[in-house]
Amino acid sequence: MACNSTGKTGLPLAALLVLLVGCAGQEVRQPEKPIGKDPELAASYEHEGRVAFEEGRKGAAVDAWQKAVELDPTRAVTVNNLALVLKDQYRFAEAARLLELGISHSPDVAELHFNLAVIAELYLLDLQTALEHYNRYRQLTDKEDQQVAGWIADLERRLQ
Secondary structure, eight states, X not given: OOOOTXXXXXXXXXXXXXXXXXXXXXXXXXXXXXXXXXXXXXXXHHHHHHHHXXXXXXXHHHHHHHHHHHHOTTOHHHHHHHHHHHHHTTOHHHHXXXXXXXXXXXXXXXXXXXXXXXXXXXXXXXXXXXXXXXXHHHHHOSSOOHHHHHHHHHHHHHHO
């Protein structure tokens, strides 16, 4: 639709404004290069993150571990370590989402369930999710953890 200098387009002014405003939105950019699964490069980032963490550079550890998880989300140890650092940075929802991703790839890793349960209960106040994952943690571990059994009993009482 063409518009002359006087603005006569045959459309009401409000419709013309909607069209103009719609054109002024933010540009949608595609990622430069889609990230694919690369276990070898992921291992390199995992190591880089571990070294950074041991040196006290938690921000650098987070950056490296995030790259490692993007490249290979099946690395349960990396997912768990990253989630714990995010928790320490008060990024609770992000840590929980990351643990859920880890569980989707490694459903039999007890520590992922345990840490998701703790974050869900104490920081997100999602008692149902906490109960579910404490129970799964107990199923996956061989030992009878009386402390976790007490937490489960407390959650069940609170959810009634």
